[in-house]
Amino acid sequence: LLKSLIPKIESKSESFAHKVIKQLLYKKILENNSDIIEASLEKYFKSRRADVYFKFNSGQEVVVEIQNSPITSKEITARTKDYNTRGIYVLWILYGDGKCVGSPKNPTHIKNLKISPAEIRLHQLYRGRVYYVNIKYGEEKIIATLPFGLHFTNSDSIAPILFRKGFESFFVRNVNFAYIPNWNILFTTYNNYKIARFYDQNINRTIMKKLRDFAIRNNVIRNKSYIKSKKTRKFFKLICKVLGDEYGKIFIINTLLRLINKKKLILNEGYLRKYESRLKRKMKFKIFKIKL
Numbered sequence: 610l611l612k613s614l615i616p617k618i619e620s621k622s623e624s625f626a627h628k629v630i631k632q633l634l635y636k637k638i639l640e641n642n643s644d645i646i647e648a649s650l651e652k653y654f655k656s657r658r659a660d661v662y663f664k665f666n667s668g669q670e671v672v673v674e675i676q677n678s679p680i681t682s683k684e685i686t687a688r689t690k691d692y693n694t695r696g697i698y699v700l701w702i703l704y705g706d707g708k709c710v711g712s713p714k715n716p717t718h719i720k721n722l723k724i725s726p727a728e729i730r731l732h733q734l735y736r737g738r739v740y741y742v743n744i745k746y747g748e749e750k751i752i753a754t755l756p757f758g759l760h761f762t763n764s765d766s767i768a769p770i771l772f773r774k775g776f777e778s779f780f781v782r783n784v785n786f787a788y789i790p791n792w793n794i795l796f797t798t799y800n801n802y803k804i805a806r807f808y809d810q811n812i813n814r815t816i817m818k819k820l821r822d823f824a825i826r827n828n829v830i831r832n833k834s835y836i837k838s839k840k841t842r843k844f845f846k847l848i849c850k851v852l853g854d855e856y857g858k859i860f861i862i863n864t865l866l867r868l869i870n871k872k873k874l875i876l877n878e879g880y881l882r883k884y885e886s887r888l889k890r891k892m893k894f895k896i897f898k899i900k901l
Contacts, residue, residue: 682730
């Protein structure tokens with residue numbers, strides 16, 4: 610079945626990177642999802658041409674949209690809605706070094722990276738993740754990397770606003786890498802959008818678990834003495850020393866506040882909010898003051 614479903618299609622108009630990524634996703638998703646009953650490259654609909662298309666035993670259909678060239682957030686929304694009206698789920702994949710991204714993306718934690726409006730829109734659609742694939746150039750062969758997910762959070766030092774520089778528009782965010790464990794496809798609906806995604810864990814859950822485990826190891830989890838401002842400050846500084854470079858202070862503060870709200874931690878909420886306000890007051894709002 611697998612061999613019979615793999616066609617040889619080459620379009621003169623598509624970029625080399627787009628073609629390589631498309632072939633990788635087609636092959637790997639097909640190989641690793643045994644319940645696929647129909648597969649196609651360049652599936653044509655009335656007003657659309659999907660890069661990759663799959664139909665599953667369950668009757669669910671998914672198109673994979675691989676994006677290399679610039680695209681607006683409005684077009685992402687319109688294209689997703691168009692497929693959804695046909696009952697089709699959409700899996701968006703960006704080329705990490707393509708023209709649709711604000712800056713090159715790699716599977717790593719990094720601070721203060723330029724993010725395009727298109728990336729921000731996908732981050733919203735996918736509840737805190739964007740999927741990417743990159744191209745590796747070897748001596749004898751060229752291959753596409755495995756997909757990886759990135760999660761964006763607000764910078765500790767740069768305002769979370771849209772910056773404009775010439776014809777370029779971008780946001781600045783901290784970026785966290787999320788590992789994708791396999792090629793299995795998950796069908797989900799969020800804000801009335803039919804979205805297909807991988808089984809990677811949302812980074813919010815990851816950091817929440819790390820902070821809870823850290824609190825348990827340091828006997829903070831139910832220690833009521835940490836409701837005092839001095840105790841909370843001491844604990845927060847310790848967390849930032851261990852996890853600050855990876856996640857940033859604002860992301861850590863917001864997660865601690867969620868844990869307090871869920872009654873999973875006893876800390877001084879006032880201290881954390883004041884510290885967050887202090888960071889926000891120092892944020893840069895002018896593009897000429899930012900070094901990226």
